[in-house]
Structures are given as structure tokens and as C-alpha cells.
Amino acid sequence: MSTSAKGLHEARFWRPEEGRAACYLCPHHCKILEGKVGICGVRQNVGGKLYSLIYGRASSVHIDPVEKKPLFHFLPGESILSMGSVGCNLHCQHCQNFTISQAKVQEAFLESLKPEDVPRLAKNSGCRSIAFTYNEPTIWHEFTYDACKAAKDAEMFTAYVTNGFIEEDPLKDIAPYLDAMNIDVKGFKEDFYRGVCRARLGPVLNATRLANELGIHVELTYLIIPGMNDGEDEIRAFAHWVSFDVSRDIPVHFTRFHPDYMMMDVPPTPIETMEMARRVGKEEELKFVYGGNYLAGDGENTRCPKCNTLIVRRSGYHVDRSGLKGPDCPKCGEHLNFIL
DSSP states (O other), rough: OOOTTSSSSSSEEEEEEETTTOOOOSSSSSEETTTTBOTTEEEEEEEEEESSSSSTEEEEEEHHHGGGGGGHHHHTOOEEEEOOOOSOOOOOTTTTTHHHHHHHHOGOOOOOOTTTTTHHHHHHOOSSSSOOSSOOOOGGHHHHHHHHHHHHHHHHHHEEEEOOOHHHHHHHHHHHEEEEEEOOOOOOOOHHHIIIIIIIIHHHHHHHHHHHHOEEEEEEEEEEEESSSHHHHHHHHHHHHHHIIIIIIIIIEEEOOOOOOOOOOOOOOOOOHHHHHHHHHHHHOOOOEEEEOHHHHGGEEEEOOOTTTEEEEEETTTTEEETTOOBBBBBTOOOOBBBB
């Protein structure tokens, strides 16, 4: 990777086209004019070349419970070093992190990091895993790739909390150094993606399938928004797709909407809708269906899908994993799809 005289880091997955820098990191395929940035706001055409404006520049670095991502089958009960930058390739009207996802690089306070700093920070914090989260990690690819590689050299685990709007080649590129992904499937209709997220559903579904095929541990989150993506037919179609087109071993998190950003007038999701989603997920033969952002009771716990043995008990971010003896059920031997 080269840098410019301005200290910018040259981007990957782009090529010159008709006097523009054409970016192929995500499915938007932005054709960027000189001096302009793409939809994500962090990749700029400078002198006919595409550069990342956020290489090694972090807006947030925190220690979180891994369940907050949410990842329930990936190092359960542990803490994870979590970091993000600014920008996003989606513009969701309900974004809960809009203060950084929609921030402009020049207006944000960003801390400078080197890739090797990331595993060092994790080790010093007592973590053996790192999550790229808060904003969209896809658009931070040049840095997350180098940082994930450094983390693997240090024998640490890595994870993305992502919208899944990524092209096949960059996903394959980082896959050898990426252990887990929580992919946010925001709805199961193209018109919802176009109108609410300014994106498309199809590429997210393709990336989910590919991540699973590449051996990355995948968990999915579906935020249920009243009146927008909460119909039983739509939720059933989503659950059926996961179970029968990808893998019924994938943990699915149905999470409750709370008003935020440009949707302050939309009420929180009724608990009855949340329970309906969990019921539908089980009817569609998903093995691990969870509720989030509300007191979900047993809906936060991991039980063996075959014999119903309680494996991991959760109450908020308090986790009792005393029933977890390995990747399989200690009573019946059913595989439980854990990374430990």
C-alpha cells in the first residue's frame, strides 16, 4: 500500500474509469470525481487515485461484553476490544450510531493507531478478541485488514459488526483473518432497503451466504421496526431463508426498536411482536433464536435445540456459562456452534 504526500492511504478494490476513481469495495460501485468522496464519505479521489481518509483513525475504542455486539456463540461471557472510525456506506433513517456513521472526517476527533497497536491494546485490556464496530467496518477495509492480520499473528480472535454491504472480493480478502461477523439484516424486502437504508438487500444476502461458506462464524441481527419490517410474513420469509438457504445453525437475534435519529416518531416495538418473531424463527427450524433490547427472559439463554438443556444463562450482560463444557451439548452431544 502506498501513501500520498498528504499522508492518505491508497485504497484497495478500485480502478480508474473514464476519468473517475471507480470503487468496488461495496456494491454501490461509486464512480468518484477528482476531489470528491464516495457515498461512505471516507474514500476520496486525489489526483486520479482513490485514497482512504480513515486509515488508522479511530473515533471510538472501548471494552465491551461480547454479547453487546451481539455475539452469543463467540467467546460467550468474555470482554472484547471494540473500535470504530467514522462513515458508513448505508444511510439508515434509524441509525443508533449516527453521530459517527454520518460524521464528516474533517469534523471528527480521531485517534491515530497503527495496526500493531490493536492487538497490543487488546492484550493490555485483558481481551483475546477485537471487534470492528460502531460504524461500518467494510469502509475501513485497508486498516481492518492490516489490524486483523496483526491480531492473528498475536493469536487473537477478530470480529466484524457489519451491515454486510460488501463485495465478494474484499470479503474473501479479509476472510482468512476474520473469525466472526454479526451481520445486520435490516429487513427482508428490497423497497425497505431502498427507502430506509439507501441500499439493496440482495448483496447483503449474498455476503451472508459467502461468509458462511468461507468458514466465518456468522450471527444475524434483525431489528424489528413497527409498521416497516414487522409483518409476520416478512419475518417468516427471513427466518426461512436463513434456515433453508444458509444454515439453521446460525444464531439469529431479533432486537427491539427504540426511537432514534430520523425515526423519533416511531414507537418501540411491542413485546408481542418480539415474541412472535422468536416463535416464527423456531417454527422455521432455526436452532438458536434470541430476543434483544428488552427483557427477553429465556429468550436470552442458549439451550440445546435437541434436548433443551440450559447451556448458557444470560441476564443482560451477566453471563453464566457453567453449563458450557465445549462446542457440543454435554447431555446429548448436539453440536451448538460455539467458538470458544
